[in-house]
Amino acid sequence: MEVKGRVSNSTGTIVQSEDEIDLRRGPWTVDEDLALINYIANHGEGRWNSLARSAGLKRTGKSCRLRWLNYLRPDVRRGNITLEEQLLILELHGRWGNRWSKIAQYLPGRTDNEIKNYWRTRVQKHAKQLKCDVNSKQFKDAMRYLWMPRLVERIQAAAATATAGSPTASASATTTITNNNNTTYNYNNNLNNSFEVHSGNMMLSPAIMNNNFGGSQSYTPENSSTGASSDSFGTQVSPVSELTQDYYNNVTVVNSNNNNNPNPDYYPQVQDQLSFLDCITSPSGLFSQQLDFQSMEPNTPWIQSNGDTYNGFWNVENMLLFQQLTDNM
DNA sequence: AAACTGCTCAACCGCGTAAGC
Protein backbone atom coordinates (compact mmCIF):
# COMPACT_ATOMS: atom_id res chain seq x y z
CA MET A 1 0.00 0.00 0.00
CA GLU A 2 1.54 3.24 -1.02
CA VAL A 3 -0.10 6.60 -1.03
CA LYS A 4 1.24 9.83 -2.25
CA GLY A 5 1.02 12.52 0.34
CA ARG A 6 -1.12 15.32 -1.00
CA VAL A 7 -2.30 18.58 0.36
CA SER A 8 -4.55 21.24 -1.04
CA ASN A 9 -3.32 24.81 -1.39
CA SER A 10 -5.51 27.83 -0.86
CA THR A 11 -7.07 27.43 -4.28
CA GLY A 12 -7.90 23.81 -3.66
CA THR A 13 -5.33 22.57 -6.09
CA ILE A 14 -3.69 19.33 -5.07
CA VAL A 15 -0.05 19.91 -4.48
CA GLN A 16 2.63 17.61 -3.26
CA SER A 17 5.19 18.65 -0.76
CA GLU A 18 8.66 17.27 -0.91
CA ASP A 19 8.32 15.61 2.45
CA GLU A 20 5.17 13.83 1.46
CA ILE A 21 6.43 12.28 -1.74
CA ASP A 22 6.11 8.51 -1.59
CA LEU A 23 4.87 8.63 1.97
CA ARG A 24 3.75 5.17 2.90
CA ARG A 25 0.77 4.26 5.02
CA GLY A 26 -0.85 1.09 6.17
CA PRO A 27 0.72 -2.11 7.42
CA TRP A 28 4.45 -2.20 7.91
CA THR A 29 6.62 -4.54 5.90
CA VAL A 30 9.35 -6.73 7.34
CA ASP A 31 11.97 -4.58 5.64
CA GLU A 32 10.58 -1.45 7.20
CA ASP A 33 10.52 -3.09 10.59
CA LEU A 34 14.11 -4.17 10.24
CA ALA A 35 15.16 -0.72 9.12
CA LEU A 36 13.49 0.85 12.13
CA ILE A 37 14.85 -1.70 14.59
CA ASN A 38 18.31 -1.38 13.15
CA TYR A 39 18.27 2.38 13.24
CA ILE A 40 17.04 2.59 16.80
CA ALA A 41 19.54 -0.05 17.90
CA ASN A 42 22.33 2.11 16.59
CA HIS A 43 21.05 5.59 17.28
CA GLY A 44 18.39 5.31 19.91
CA GLU A 45 14.84 6.52 19.74
CA GLY A 46 13.33 9.98 19.77
CA ARG A 47 13.23 12.82 17.24
CA TRP A 48 10.89 10.66 15.26
CA ASN A 49 10.53 12.80 12.17
CA SER A 50 14.24 13.04 11.57
CA LEU A 51 14.60 9.40 12.59
CA ALA A 52 12.16 8.41 9.89
CA ARG A 53 14.12 10.32 7.28
CA SER A 54 17.52 9.15 8.49
CA ALA A 55 16.42 5.55 8.60
CA GLY A 56 15.26 5.83 5.02
CA LEU A 57 11.70 5.10 5.98
CA LYS A 58 8.99 6.65 3.89
CA ARG A 59 6.84 7.01 6.95
CA THR A 60 5.85 9.84 9.20
CA GLY A 61 7.69 10.16 12.46
CA LYS A 62 4.42 9.56 14.15
CA SER A 63 3.97 6.28 12.38
CA CYS A 64 7.50 5.19 13.27
CA ARG A 65 7.00 6.04 16.90
CA LEU A 66 3.75 4.13 17.05
CA ARG A 67 5.21 1.11 15.32
CA TRP A 68 8.13 1.03 17.70
CA LEU A 69 6.22 1.60 20.89
CA ASN A 70 3.31 -0.67 20.15
CA TYR A 71 4.98 -3.48 18.30
CA LEU A 72 8.72 -3.54 17.80
CA ARG A 73 10.06 -2.72 21.23
CA PRO A 74 11.92 -5.76 22.51
CA ASP A 75 10.05 -5.68 25.77
CA VAL A 76 6.59 -5.36 24.38
CA ARG A 77 4.56 -8.20 25.73
CA ARG A 78 2.25 -10.02 23.40
CA GLY A 79 -0.42 -12.62 23.81
CA ASN A 80 -3.66 -12.71 25.70
CA ILE A 81 -4.29 -10.43 28.61
CA THR A 82 -3.74 -12.47 31.74
CA LEU A 83 -6.20 -12.74 34.59
CA GLU A 84 -4.06 -10.51 36.77
CA GLU A 85 -3.89 -7.97 34.01
CA GLN A 86 -7.63 -8.13 33.50
CA LEU A 87 -8.19 -7.52 37.16
CA LEU A 88 -5.80 -4.64 37.18
CA ILE A 89 -7.30 -3.06 34.11
CA LEU A 90 -10.79 -3.24 35.55
CA GLU A 91 -9.67 -1.71 38.80
CA LEU A 92 -7.50 0.99 37.32
CA HIS A 93 -10.10 1.95 34.78
CA GLY A 94 -12.54 2.35 37.62
CA ARG A 95 -10.08 4.67 39.18
CA TRP A 96 -8.85 6.67 36.23
CA GLY A 97 -11.26 6.10 33.41
CA ASN A 98 -9.91 6.09 29.89
CA ARG A 99 -6.42 7.11 30.93
CA TRP A 100 -4.96 4.31 28.91
CA SER A 101 -1.36 5.32 29.05
CA LYS A 102 -1.55 5.74 32.82
CA ILE A 103 -3.13 2.31 33.17
CA ALA A 104 -0.49 0.87 30.87
CA GLN A 105 2.21 2.09 33.24
CA TYR A 106 1.05 -0.54 35.68
CA LEU A 107 1.12 -3.32 33.14
CA PRO A 108 4.70 -3.57 31.99
CA GLY A 109 5.04 -4.63 28.41
CA ARG A 110 1.46 -3.78 27.60
CA THR A 111 0.73 -0.76 25.47
CA ASP A 112 -2.00 1.76 25.97
CA ASN A 113 -3.30 0.74 22.58
CA GLU A 114 -3.61 -2.87 23.63
CA ILE A 115 -5.40 -2.02 26.85
CA LYS A 116 -7.70 0.32 25.01
CA ASN A 117 -8.52 -2.38 22.50
CA TYR A 118 -9.13 -4.84 25.28
CA TRP A 119 -11.52 -2.49 26.99
CA ARG A 120 -13.43 -1.66 23.86
CA THR A 121 -13.73 -5.16 22.51
CA ARG A 122 -14.27 -7.14 25.71
CA VAL A 123 -15.53 -4.96 28.48
CA GLN A 124 -17.75 -2.67 26.48
CA LYS A 125 -19.19 -5.68 24.76
CA HIS A 126 -20.54 -6.98 28.04
CA ALA A 127 -21.98 -3.63 28.92
CA LYS A 128 -23.76 -3.74 25.62
CA GLN A 129 -25.07 -7.24 26.37
CA LEU A 130 -26.41 -6.00 29.67
CA LYS A 131 -27.95 -3.07 27.88
CA CYS A 132 -26.31 -0.60 30.16
CA ASP A 133 -23.69 2.00 29.70
CA VAL A 134 -20.14 0.95 30.44
CA ASN A 135 -19.87 3.96 32.73
CA SER A 136 -23.15 3.33 34.50
CA LYS A 137 -23.26 2.53 38.19
CA GLN A 138 -24.91 -0.80 37.46
CA PHE A 139 -22.15 -1.96 35.22
CA LYS A 140 -19.43 -0.69 37.52
CA ASP A 141 -21.06 -2.53 40.41
CA ALA A 142 -21.32 -5.66 38.33
CA MET A 143 -17.63 -5.42 37.64
CA ARG A 144 -16.76 -4.73 41.23
CA TYR A 145 -18.98 -7.25 42.93
CA LEU A 146 -19.18 -10.01 40.36
CA TRP A 147 -16.52 -9.84 37.75
CA MET A 148 -13.50 -8.84 39.80
CA PRO A 149 -14.05 -11.22 42.70
CA ARG A 150 -14.38 -14.04 40.23
CA LEU A 151 -11.17 -13.02 38.59
CA VAL A 152 -9.45 -13.16 41.95
CA GLU A 153 -10.86 -16.61 42.52
CA ARG A 154 -9.51 -17.75 39.21
CA ILE A 155 -6.11 -16.31 39.95
CA GLN A 156 -6.07 -18.08 43.28
CA ALA A 157 -7.14 -21.31 41.67
CA ALA A 158 -4.46 -21.01 39.02
CA ALA A 159 -1.86 -20.32 41.66
CA ALA A 160 -2.99 -23.29 43.70
CA THR A 161 -2.91 -25.54 40.68
CA ALA A 162 0.55 -24.36 39.80
CA THR A 163 1.74 -24.93 43.34
CA ALA A 164 0.42 -28.45 43.40
CA GLY A 165 1.21 -29.45 39.91
CA SER A 166 4.53 -28.17 38.79
CA PRO A 167 7.98 -28.51 40.23
CA THR A 168 9.75 -25.29 40.99
CA ALA A 169 11.90 -24.32 38.11
CA SER A 170 14.81 -22.03 37.99
CA ALA A 171 13.98 -18.49 37.05
CA SER A 172 16.90 -18.56 34.72
CA ALA A 173 15.62 -21.56 32.84
CA THR A 174 15.54 -21.32 29.12
CA THR A 175 12.20 -21.02 27.45
CA THR A 176 12.38 -22.51 24.03
CA ILE A 177 9.91 -21.63 21.38
CA THR A 178 9.75 -23.27 18.03
CA ASN A 179 7.71 -21.65 15.34
CA ASN A 180 6.04 -23.17 12.32
CA ASN A 181 9.23 -22.98 10.35
CA ASN A 182 11.03 -24.99 12.99
CA THR A 183 13.03 -21.96 13.91
CA THR A 184 13.86 -22.09 17.57
CA TYR A 185 14.08 -19.08 19.81
CA ASN A 186 15.58 -19.35 23.21
CA TYR A 187 14.25 -16.91 25.71
CA ASN A 188 17.19 -17.19 27.98
CA ASN A 189 18.87 -14.00 27.03
CA ASN A 190 17.60 -10.50 26.96
CA LEU A 191 13.96 -11.23 26.75
CA ASN A 192 13.99 -13.68 29.56
CA ASN A 193 15.65 -11.05 31.60
CA SER A 194 13.08 -8.59 30.56
CA PHE A 195 10.41 -11.05 31.50
CA GLU A 196 11.87 -11.28 34.95
CA VAL A 197 11.91 -7.56 35.09
CA HIS A 198 8.29 -7.58 34.07
CA SER A 199 7.41 -9.90 36.86
CA GLY A 200 9.39 -7.84 39.27
CA ASN A 201 7.73 -4.61 38.33
CA MET A 202 4.35 -6.03 37.69
CA MET A 203 1.82 -4.84 40.15
CA LEU A 204 0.12 -8.19 40.28
CA SER A 205 3.14 -10.33 39.82
CA PRO A 206 2.63 -13.97 40.61
CA ALA A 207 4.95 -13.65 43.55
CA ILE A 208 2.76 -10.98 45.01
CA MET A 209 -0.31 -13.00 44.32
CA ASN A 210 1.18 -15.97 46.07
CA ASN A 211 2.12 -13.94 49.06
CA ASN A 212 -1.29 -12.51 49.34
CA PHE A 213 -3.23 -15.64 48.78
CA GLY A 214 -1.37 -18.02 50.95
CA GLY A 215 0.93 -19.48 48.37
CA SER A 216 4.45 -20.08 49.44
CA GLN A 217 6.44 -20.96 46.39
CA SER A 218 8.72 -18.55 44.74
CA TYR A 219 7.88 -17.20 41.38
CA THR A 220 9.17 -18.85 38.29
CA PRO A 221 8.01 -18.50 34.73
CA GLU A 222 6.70 -22.03 34.79
CA ASN A 223 4.56 -21.70 37.85
CA SER A 224 3.35 -18.25 37.11
CA SER A 225 -0.31 -17.78 36.63
CA THR A 226 0.65 -16.23 33.36
CA GLY A 227 1.56 -19.64 32.21
CA ALA A 228 -1.35 -21.25 33.95
CA SER A 229 -3.93 -19.00 32.45
CA SER A 230 -5.20 -18.97 28.93
CA ASP A 231 -2.67 -16.34 28.16
CA SER A 232 0.04 -17.39 25.85
CA PHE A 233 2.98 -15.28 26.70
CA GLY A 234 5.92 -17.25 25.53
CA THR A 235 3.86 -19.60 23.48
CA GLN A 236 2.33 -17.29 20.96
CA VAL A 237 4.84 -15.49 18.86
CA SER A 238 3.82 -13.13 16.15
CA PRO A 239 5.95 -12.97 13.04
CA VAL A 240 7.26 -9.57 13.90
CA SER A 241 7.91 -10.59 17.47
CA GLU A 242 10.00 -13.37 16.06
CA LEU A 243 11.73 -10.89 13.89
CA THR A 244 12.48 -8.64 16.79
CA GLN A 245 13.47 -11.54 18.97
CA ASP A 246 15.72 -12.90 16.32
CA TYR A 247 17.22 -9.54 15.79
CA TYR A 248 17.88 -8.98 19.43
CA ASN A 249 19.25 -12.43 19.97
CA ASN A 250 21.52 -12.52 17.00
CA VAL A 251 22.27 -8.99 15.95
CA THR A 252 22.69 -8.06 19.58
CA VAL A 253 21.36 -5.13 21.36
CA VAL A 254 22.67 -5.97 24.75
CA ASN A 255 21.90 -4.01 27.80
CA SER A 256 24.68 -4.45 30.24
CA ASN A 257 23.24 -2.89 33.33
CA ASN A 258 22.86 -5.22 36.21
CA ASN A 259 19.26 -4.72 36.99
CA ASN A 260 18.31 -6.94 34.10
CA ASN A 261 16.14 -4.27 32.64
CA PRO A 262 16.82 -4.00 28.93
CA ASN A 263 15.58 -0.48 28.91
CA PRO A 264 14.65 1.04 32.23
CA ASP A 265 13.24 4.04 30.48
CA TYR A 266 10.25 2.04 29.47
CA TYR A 267 9.24 1.35 33.02
CA PRO A 268 9.84 4.40 35.08
CA GLN A 269 8.99 3.80 38.67
CA VAL A 270 5.52 5.06 39.09
CA GLN A 271 5.38 7.51 41.92
CA ASP A 272 2.11 6.44 43.41
CA GLN A 273 2.77 2.82 42.77
CA LEU A 274 0.07 0.60 44.12
CA SER A 275 0.53 -2.27 46.44
CA PHE A 276 -1.70 -5.14 45.58
CA LEU A 277 -1.76 -6.19 49.19
CA ASP A 278 -3.07 -2.77 50.01
CA CYS A 279 -5.55 -3.02 47.25
CA ILE A 280 -7.00 -6.14 48.74
CA THR A 281 -6.79 -5.53 52.44
CA SER A 282 -6.26 -1.92 53.30
CA PRO A 283 -9.23 0.15 54.32
CA SER A 284 -7.88 2.77 52.01
CA GLY A 285 -7.07 0.28 49.32
CA LEU A 286 -8.51 0.11 45.92
CA PHE A 287 -10.88 -2.68 46.77
CA SER A 288 -11.82 -1.32 50.12
CA GLN A 289 -15.38 -0.43 49.40
CA GLN A 290 -17.04 -3.20 51.33
CA LEU A 291 -15.53 -5.72 49.05
CA ASP A 292 -14.31 -8.84 50.71
CA PHE A 293 -12.92 -11.19 48.16
CA GLN A 294 -12.28 -13.96 50.62
CA SER A 295 -15.89 -14.11 51.74
CA MET A 296 -17.35 -13.97 48.29
CA GLU A 297 -19.41 -17.02 47.63
CA PRO A 298 -18.11 -18.77 44.60
CA ASN A 299 -21.55 -20.03 43.76
CA THR A 300 -21.65 -19.03 40.22
CA PRO A 301 -19.32 -20.26 37.57
CA TRP A 302 -17.05 -17.54 36.51
CA ILE A 303 -15.77 -19.24 33.48
CA GLN A 304 -16.70 -21.91 31.11
CA SER A 305 -14.75 -25.09 30.97
CA ASN A 306 -12.83 -23.76 28.02
CA GLY A 307 -11.34 -21.17 30.27
CA ASP A 308 -12.82 -18.24 28.50
CA THR A 309 -13.42 -15.73 31.21
CA TYR A 310 -15.42 -13.34 29.13
CA ASN A 311 -17.74 -15.59 27.30
CA GLY A 312 -18.48 -17.59 30.39
CA PHE A 313 -19.19 -14.80 32.76
CA TRP A 314 -22.43 -13.40 31.52
CA ASN A 315 -24.29 -16.62 31.75
CA VAL A 316 -27.82 -16.95 33.05
CA GLU A 317 -26.76 -17.28 36.65
CA ASN A 318 -24.63 -14.21 36.63
CA MET A 319 -27.20 -12.30 34.70
CA LEU A 320 -29.64 -13.10 37.51
CA LEU A 321 -27.09 -12.01 40.06
CA PHE A 322 -26.62 -8.83 38.15
CA GLN A 323 -30.37 -8.36 38.11
CA GLN A 324 -30.58 -8.85 41.89
CA LEU A 325 -27.75 -6.46 42.36
CA THR A 326 -29.39 -3.74 40.39
CA ASP A 327 -32.81 -4.43 41.94
CA ASN A 328 -31.40 -3.85 45.38
CA MET A 329 -30.04 -0.45 44.55
C1' DA B 1 -18.06 -23.51 -1.23
C1' DA B 2 -19.68 -19.00 -0.90
C1' DA B 3 -21.68 -15.27 1.46
C1' DC B 4 -22.33 -13.06 5.52
C1' DT B 5 -21.34 -11.43 10.21
C1' DG B 6 -18.76 -10.27 14.11
C1' DC B 7 -14.40 -9.64 16.29
C1' DT B 8 -9.67 -8.25 16.87
C1' DC B 9 -6.07 -5.17 16.71
C1' DA B 10 -2.64 -2.47 13.99
C1' DA B 11 -2.62 1.86 12.27
C1' DC B 12 -4.24 6.43 11.55
C1' DC B 13 -6.17 10.94 12.93
C1' DG B 14 -6.98 15.04 15.58
C1' DC B 15 -6.06 17.49 19.46
C1' DG B 16 -3.65 19.17 23.57
C1' DT B 17 0.64 20.16 25.63
C1' DA B 18 5.55 20.78 26.25
C1' DA B 19 9.82 22.44 24.60
C1' DG B 20 12.67 25.36 21.99
C1' DC B 21 13.57 29.50 19.61
Next chain:
DNA sequence: GGCTTACGCGGTTGAGCAGTT
Protein backbone atom coordinates in the same frame (compact mmCIF):
# COMPACT_ATOMS: atom_id res chain seq x y z
C1' DG C 1 4.33 36.31 24.64
C1' DG C 2 3.97 34.17 20.12
C1' DC C 3 5.19 30.86 16.89
C1' DT C 4 6.80 26.36 15.42
C1' DT C 5 7.88 21.71 16.09
C1' DA C 6 7.73 17.39 18.39
C1' DC C 7 5.56 14.36 21.26
C1' DG C 8 1.97 11.80 23.52
C1' DC C 9 -2.75 10.59 24.29
C1' DG C 10 -7.39 9.05 23.34
C1' DG C 11 -10.77 8.13 19.72
C1' DT C 12 -11.71 5.93 15.48
C1' DT C 13 -11.15 3.17 11.37
C1' DG C 14 -10.68 -0.71 8.45
C1' DA C 15 -8.21 -4.97 6.89
C1' DG C 16 -7.99 -9.54 7.90
C1' DC C 17 -9.46 -13.45 10.18
C1' DA C 18 -12.73 -16.82 12.25
C1' DG C 19 -17.06 -18.50 12.87
C1' DT C 20 -21.71 -19.10 11.21
C1' DT C 21 -25.37 -19.68 7.94
